[in-house]
Structure formats: C-alpha cells, structure tokens
Amino acid sequence: MSFLNSFIENVRKYPNKTALEFIDPPLQRLTYAELDQLVQRTAGYLQSLGLQPGDRVALQLSKCLEFILLHLGTVGLGAITLPLNLAYPPDELKYFLEDSGAKLFFALESSEEKIQSILPNLPDLQECIFLNPSEPNQFNSLIANSLITNYQSPISSLQDTAVIIYTSGTTGRPKGAQITHGNLISNLQALHEAWGWQHDDILLHVLPIFHVHGLFVALHGALNTGATTLLMRDFDGRKTLQTLVERRCTVFMAVPTIHQRLLDVPDAKTFDLSHLRLITSGSDRLPDEVFTGFQGTFGHTLLERYGMTETGMNCSNPLHGERRIGSVGLPLPGVEVRLVDPESRAPLPDGEIGELEMRGPNVFKGYWRQPDKTSASFSADGWFRTGDLGFREKDGYITLCGRSKDLIISGGLNIYPPEVERVLVEHPAVDSCAVIGCLDKEWGEKVTAVVVLHKGETVSGEELIRFCRERLAVYKSPKSIVFRDDLPRNAMGKVQKADLRKTVCPH
Numbered sequence: 001m002s003f004l005n006s007f008i009e010n011v012r013k014y015p016n017k018t019a020l021e022f023i024d025p026p027l028q029r030l031t032y033a034e035l036d037q038l039v040q041r042t043a044g045y046l047q048s049l050g051l052q053p054g055d056r057v058a059l060q061l062s063k064c065l066e067f068i069l070l071h072l073g074t075v076g077l078g079a080i081t082l083p084l085n086l087a088y089p090p091d092e093l094k095y096f097l098e099d100s101g102a103k104l105f106f107a108l109e110s111s112e113e114k115i116q117s118i119l120p121n122l123p124d125l126q127e128c129i130f131l132n133p134s135e136p137n138q139f140n141s142l143i144a145n146s147l148i149t150n151y152q153s154p155i156s157s158l159q160d161t162a163v164i165i166y167t168s169g170t171t172g173r174p175k176g177a178q179i180t181h182g183n184l185i186s187n188l189q190a191l192h193e194a195w196g197w198q199h200d201d202i203l204l205h206v207l208p209i210f211h212v213h214g215l216f217v218a219l220h221g222a223l224n225t226g227a228t229t230l231l232m233r234d235f236d237g238r239k240t241l242q243t244l245v246e247r248r249c250t251v252f253m254a255v256p257t258i259h260q261r262l263l264d265v266p267d268a269k270t271f272d273l274s275h276l277r278l279i280t281s282g283s284d285r286l287p288d289e290v291f292t293g294f295q296g297t298f299g300h301t302l303l304e305r306y307g308m309t310e311t312g313m314n315c316s317n318p319l320h321g322e323r324r325i326g327s328v329g330l331p332l333p334g335v336e337v338r339l340v341d342p343e344s345r346a347p348l349p350d351g352e353i354g355e356l357e358m359r360g361p362n363v364f365k366g367y368w369r370q371p372d373k374t375s376a377s378f379s380a381d382g383w384f385r386t387g388d389l390g391f392r393e394k395d396g397y398i399t400l401c402g403r404s405k406d407l408i409i410s411g412g413l414n415i416y417p418p419e420v421e422r423v424l425v426e427h428p429a430v431d432s433c434a435v436i437g438c439l440d441k442e443w444g445e446k447v448t449a450v451v452v453l454h455k456g457e458t459v460s461g462e463e464l465i466r467f468c469r470e471r472l473a474v475y476k477s478p479k480s481i482v483f484r485d486d487l488p489r490n491a492m493g494k495v496q497k498a499d500l501r502k503t504v505c506p507h
C-alpha cells in the first residue's frame with residue numbers, strides 16, 4: 001500500500017486516457033499507460049544509481065515531465081522526494097541538501113555553474129545529475145536502458161515518509177516537514193469526497209510543482225482520480241483563460257494572486273468559463289474583492305480552502321452548499337480542529353478568537369531530525385499547533401483572522417521576516433531593521449523592510465534589495481525599503497511591528 005496505489009489502479013482502468021499534457025514547449029502528452037511505463041523505467045534508473053528505501057532525492061527542476069517521473073519513481077521505491085523551489089540561491093540550497101542528507105540531486109543544466117561550488121562539501125551526496133528539460137531526449141536516453149521496475153513501493157508502513165518539504169520558522173533555519181504516505185492518502189481521499197473529483201475531469205495546472213498545492217492537491221489529486229492534467233510551465237493570465245475555454249477544462253486551482261491576475265486580463269469578461277465545475281483558491285487569504293470580482297466577471301463562486309505544509313488540506317468550503325465569503329469553510333472529513341487560547345492553551349468556545357490546533361491522519365509526522373521543534377509544535381495531547389488565529393461560527397464554519405507568528409504570505413508563498421532581517425543586518429551599513437508585510441492588491445502582502453542605518457552611513461534601497469536577492473530566494477527579498485531613524489520598540493526592546501505597519505504601509 002502506498003499513495004501510488006490509486007494511480008496504479010487508474011493505469012489499469014484508463015490505459016489509453018491522457019494523464020498529462022504539457023501545453024507549452026516542449027509539448028508532451030502521455031496516456032496513463034505511457035506514464036506508467038516511464039515511471040517504471042525511471043524507478044529502474046534510480047535503482048541503478050543505488051537508491052534505497054528511505055534515501056532522499058532532491059529535485060530542483062523547472063515544471064517538467066522529468067520532475068514528475070523522478071518524484072513518482074522515488075516515492076514508488078519507498079524513497080523520499082525533496083522538492084526544492086528554483087528560486088533558492090546556492091547558500092539556501094546547500095543547507096537543504098546538507099540537512100536532508102540527500103543522496104541524489106537532480107538540477108537544471110542552466111544552474112550548473114551557479115551551484116557547482118557547493119557540491120563538493122556535501123558528504124551524503126553521491127550523485128548530482130544536471131538535466132535540460134527543453135531537450136526531453138536527454139532524460140529519455142538516460143532511462144532508456146534501465147530495467148523495467150515495479151514501483152509498487154515496498155514501504156513497510158503508511159507512517160513511512162514520502163516527501164520532505166522545507167518550511168521556515170520564526171527561529172532557526174528552515175525545517176523539513178515529513179509527509180507520510182498515510183498523510184497523502186488520507187488527504188487525497190478527503191478531497192476526492194469533498195470536491196467530487198471525477199475521472200472525466202480536466203484540470204488546468206498552472207502552479208509550481210515543488211509545493212503542497214501544485215504537487216499534492218492538484219497533480220496527485222488528478223492522478224488519484226484518473227483525470228487529465230494539462231500543465232502550463234509558467235503562469236500566463238491570458239493563456240490560462242484561453243486554455244480553460246478551448247480545452248473545456250472542468251477544474252482549476254490557484255492562489256489569490258493568480259485569480260487577481262485573471263481578473264486583470266483586459267477582456268476577461270469575454271471568456272465563458274461556465275463549463276468549469278470547480279475553481280478553488282488557497283495558500284493565502286482570499287480578499288473579498290477577488291471573491292466578488294470572480295462572481296461578477298466569470299459568474300463563478302470561488303471555493304476557498306485552507307491548508308498548511310504540515311497538515312495538507314484541512315478545511316474547505318463545500319462543493320454544494322454555502323461558500324462563505326471570508327471563511328475557509330468546514331474541517332475536511334477526518335480532520336479535527338479546535339481553538340485554544342494562545343497563552344493558556346485552554347480550549348475556547350465557538351465565536352471566540354484563538355489559535356487553531358489540528359489532529360487527524362492528515363497531520364505530518366514531524367520535522368526531519370528536529371525532535372525538539374517537532375515536540376514544540378504539538379500540544380501535550382497530540383494536537384498540531386498551526387500558529388494561525390481564527391474562530392468557529394455556531395454552524396462550524398471557520399474564519400482565519402491573523403497569525404500568532406510573524407509570517408508574510410506573498411503570492412501564495414510563506415516568508416518568515418526573521419530570515420530576511422538576518423540577511424539585511426549583514427550589510428555593513430545596516431544597524432537594525434524590521435521586515436513587515438504591507439497589504440497589496442497583487443501579492444496579498446508585499447515584503448517591505450524598514451531599515452535604520454549606522455550613523456554616517458548611506459546606501460540606496462536598490463543596493464539593499466540587490467544585497468538580499470544575492471543571498472535569498474527572490475520572492476523573499478524586499479520589494480521596497482523604507483529608511484527610518486529608529487524603530488518603535490516596547491519596554492523590552494521588541495520592535496512593534498503593528499505600529500510600523502500603520503505608519504509605513506500605504507493605506
């Protein structure tokens with residue numbers, strides 16, 4: 001039993017049906033049977049490289065077929081995929097490879113020069129393979145002579161880790177959340193039931209595949225159902241609308257920034273999306289204007305749902321029934337949610353704002369090699385502390401209304417301010433700084449750094465942004481810098497970020 005069982009069943013049921021189609025160059029289309037064949041070869045190739053169950057395989061690739069084959073082949077052999085954002089610069093990348101102890105690393109040929117210098121200092125890394133996804137024949141020839149390998153994984157338990165996804169935190173370096181086969185299966189089943197996935201669904205997939213949303217919710221969701229996935233390598237608003245119409249797509253999933261960009265397409269209203277049966281929104285709070293804008297422009301009520309790397313999807317508005325504006329809906333089947341006082345941790349009644357805690361088969365098993373951080377993120381009786389604040393209405397709908405931790409979400413990606421602050425203060429001109437998220441129509445929140453310089457120093461905002469971009473993933477780097485003579489602090493010396501937001505962020 002592994003989370004691939006349902007996919008394998010669909011290979012038997014629908015061998016000639018299109019499983020995946022890349023709709024931009026290089027154009028590629030595979031039936032379920034063809035995909036299965038290629039995963040078998042890829043598994044054989046990975047075995048020939050010495051891959052054993054439990055080993056980590058890091059993938060820092062673009063959105064390409066090679067990524068999907070390597071991921072399915074890896075988990076199929078009982079090993080662990082480590083999907084990595086392409087935006088990570090060499091320093092961050094080195095940390096992920098080192099911390100995870102990855103044995104194999106697949107990267108883009110175009111990054112070779114940039115990352116070459118970090119590779120010799122990684123004792124666990126046995127092989128780094130550079131791929132060029134615009135030349136599909138390259139990978140085909142790599143796997144061509146491999147043994148056809150049964151990838152119905154020999155996992156010993158559903159508690160075995162299938163994927164590690166790194167998440168940052170307010171303290172220390174990012175932590176690898178271990179997602180098990182059991183987590184993936186339970187979440188697939190819950191979403192199948194809640195969203196009525198059907199084998200004749202056509203999903204237009206525009207998200208990156210190195211995150212929970214694009215990989216587990218969208219791609220796994222479709223493969224689990226026997227549906228067809230059309231993949232767009234890089235998001236483009238107009239092309240998305242055209243494809244939804246021309247290819248008669250039935251399901252679309254995105255983050256609010258992407259929904260906003262669809263609304264911004266000048267003739268958006270001329271695209272008739274009435275054949276779509278489901279359009280979901282997640283990874284960030286859905287602004288009311290986007291919710292109502294979608295109703296006005298496309299006649300669709302977006303279905304907002306809530307998830308986290310550590311819990312997978314946990315709440316969703318209903319497929320049938322009220323999709324309540326501003327609410328993330330009801331707990332998914334099998335997921336338990338409770339609200340507690342963030343200080344005393346005592347459970348709270350409906351209507352009161354508290355921190356959400358969760359329990360269920362969807363909750364991850366812990367952070368990779370971080371027992372202390374794992375236990376700190378669970379209550380004594382085993383509930384996962386989300387760090388998100390919210391309340392539950394009498395009829396069970398849950399509304400999020402803040403965070404108990406310092407976190408910015410930009411375009412559906414989480415950014416922890418301390419990570420950015422640590423980099424900024426390394427600049428010789430910077431005395432102190434505070435990084436905040438300012439509300440922004442396009443990004444949801446825009447990373448903004450408030451900087452105090454050492455006396456007598458001068459430096460431009462552009463120079464500081466460049467400094468950050470060299471050391472951090474570009475999406476984490478500030479989009480604007482504001483200089484101040486000092487930062488508002490409380491008696492303990494802690495920067496008062498709420499005060500800063502009021503004075504720094506445009507209203």
Ligand code: MCA
Nearest residue numbers: 207211212213235257283307308309410411412413474475
């Ligand atoms: C790109 N940039 C960003 C972001 N994305 N900056 C801040 N936040 C971002 N999210 C940078 C680009 O590198 C670029 O830098 C500049 O901003 C403008 O780029 P642009 O071309 O406009 O952006 P894009 O490449 O079109 O990307 C925007 C995007 C993308 C399509 C909205 O960010 C995206 O796909 N977001 C979805 C992320 C996602 O899947 N999240 C799910 C996480 P330069 O100045 O160099 O041009 S999973 C999750 O959250 C949980 C579990 C859940 O519930 O789903």
